[in-house]
Amino acid sequence: MNRRSCLKMCAAALLTPWSIRAQAEPGQSDLVRQAFEYAYPLVKNYLTIFQYALDPGGSQYKGPFNTLNSAARVYTPKDTAVITPNSDTPYSFIVFDLRAEPVVISMPEIEAGRYYSLQLVDLYTHNVDYVGTRLDGNGGGDFLVAGPDWRGTAPAGIRRVVVMPTTLAVGIVRTQLFDPADINRIAEIQAGYKAQPLSAYTGNPPPQAAPALDWPVINDAKLATDFWPLASFLLKFAPPLPWETELRGGFERVGLTAGSAWPDKAMSAELADEMRTMVQPELKAIFSEVKNLGDSSTIFGTPEFMKGRYLTRAAAAMGGIYGNSVEEALYLTFNRDEQRETLDGSKHRYVLSFASKAQLPPVDAFWSLTMYDTASQLLVDNPLDRYLINSAMLPGLKANERGEILLYLQHESPGKELESNWLPAPSAPFYAVMRLYLPKPEALDKSWIAPHVERQT
Template sequence: MKRRTFLAGTTALIVLPSVPVFAQEDIKAVAREAYIYTYPMVKNYLTMYQYALEPGGSQYKGPLNTLVSIARVYTPEDTAIITPNSDTPYSFIVFDLRAEPVVVTMPPIEKNRYYSLQLIDLYTNNVDYPGTRVDGNGGGDFLITGPGWKGEVPKGIKRVIEMPTTLAIGIVRTQLFSSDDLGKVKEIQAGYKAQLLSGYAGTPAPDAPPSIDWMPISDELMVTNYWSLAAFLLQFAPSYPGDEAQRENLAKLDIREGVTWPGADLSSETVALMKEVPVATEKEIRDEAARLTDSSKIFGTPEFMKGQYMTRAAAAQGGIYGNTVQEALYVIYAFDAQKVLLDGKTGKYTLTFTPERLPPVDAFWSLTMYDRPKQLLVANPIDRYLINSAMLADLKKNDKGEIVLYLQHESPGPELESNWLPAPAEIFYVVKRLYLPRAEALDGRWAPPPIEALP
């Protein structure tokens, strides 16, 4: 449609388009850039919605601004997060910081156990990490604010952390040493708390923010209703410095904060062309994610990720909520040493650690199995989803003192089953995680051993 404007003092009718007119290929090019820019937000909102905005859903954890702990590690039944870790029982909180900040309490814990609160903005950038690496294990109260908050900080707050977006997520990881250690982890999780600042400080609560009709989202709606979701989320995500061109792209497509998409001024032809973009561009992002081999340059702070829109999208697709490299380094194995896809239907594989090549960490390491199509943990007859450093004493060594892990669908036999990481009977990948990696892992002096195909 066209907007009609009368100029004062004339009788002429001037017709002005409210959004630019593009050739078909121009629309698709602009929409492609807009999709890559907004994809991490929409992907992030999918998890937030399932965790905090869909009561009764299979993945629901609790209301907004409520910290909920899961006193177990992840299994194949957990499907809201792709490529999840199964080393550390999780605690979660989805923040709505529009009205006031939230105070999160981390309890003091023993010195040899790792824990962290990963604070992630709506764009999927890692903003901060209260916990072992940054603050030690002494615990404390951390004030989490929305962008530009200028209120009074009460006594007792250890640090103030400003989130760049009003919708955000926090993920707490608590190291589990063994199955016998779960009781202690539950005690620690009981000490994690979240409360609104007014409740913490005993002050009057501010006015409630405007009510939100939270848009439903699912994997299917991320295709069929993508642009409406992207437009909806802009109200929670102020533009970063340097994002001006991306926001101009969105405006060209009538994707604006506070405006329902598609607007009346967007032609049906443009709407139809834009709806073709998500499928093709999501495949492009998947292909980019499939080429990733480690996490050293794909997760980080807003400053670190500035301008890296495709990298951020690929990281969100391949392993959303991955840690900043100083917190954890991920080595992604999708191919064997001969550059052939890992396939549990046709292949059997080994990964060998010599005593000198064990992953160098100050916390712990693990190797976790995922099926490639769904990017989730793999159900198997022994309920083993990973092998980690806490299991070293139970792993068998060969006559050279090496630990040989067996990655295959069928058991390698009773004598070797302790070293078996079960694979699906299909294409798979594994991720090696190094929590608090040492300098030699970060600067390349340590190199991860390859996965070898058995003849």
């Protein structure tokens, strides 16, 4: 499917948002289906939250709640907690528990020309706000992140306040890496990222701690087998958005109640069995929707931007959770060739061509093209340890005799003389994602047209 067709399908889907379907007094099965689509992103998000902040013995553990943890390296195939990760920007992470008090995030001042951002994602997977280059420049400062019930006043020294709609949330800091030799500078910048409770920032006594909880264990299998108990548990951290009161009331009629055990004593065995049986078909339905998402311009954003588009939100969480809002980064997914066939490194060799440097992605920060294995949705292990080609690599890319820049997407080497332009693919189905950080207007209004992936003969 080409980019324009995908956008048309997404636009058609947006004409029948859930807010309209919910007014049609759906039957019990429809309510269960809607509840699943609504709750899936929360459960998917909790899978990462658990691995990052609640499983100290796990391979993906970063640190406890409300601590900012950095890694002065880029992602590799060994990083498996987040699907479709980028490998351009070393990450820093924080998982927020905002039940007791806000958290103050401190960003250091950095040099002009280097991109950095703090993406603030609520439990629903909305991009509530950003801190960093686009909105605040590179001057750094202290930023207060509060939960939905906070009614305090920001102390002196706080540049901005961000109120999250949920008490559990995720913060993702991306810091641009120019080249491998730049990694020491990245470590210096990351050392300046800090998080502390508001009481510590002001020097006041801390408030009463939030109640201790028995956090449920989750993994890929439990996401399906324990979906409904997990959804009920998580909804207590996610109050209904202003336009969702009636919708959430409908979910309660089928036994999905925030913070309650599932199934509860009032639920019939027949309904509980129906809800369990629907999990696998609904997962397949969301996966089918992933294929129709097109580029990222309509699938990630604020709660207001995503209002009523619950199936789209679920598919985006399944296909690439924590994707940026389009103002911050535009994502273009390449998963078919010009003959509309799935890209497969075991069958064909492919090329992505730019007629000249003028046709390269228009950005104010940087662009990249990253390779992923379709089955795992993770980076691809390869002999070059190369997972992407980006704008910082332009000086080393070779142009042909016509001035074209050809990027080779294939499993086998195109030959030593062309390996500078080689993005290694698996010997299996794959897809590639092009990211445009701080896209220019011509990328957003579609006057710049991305090239197609072409099969080589």
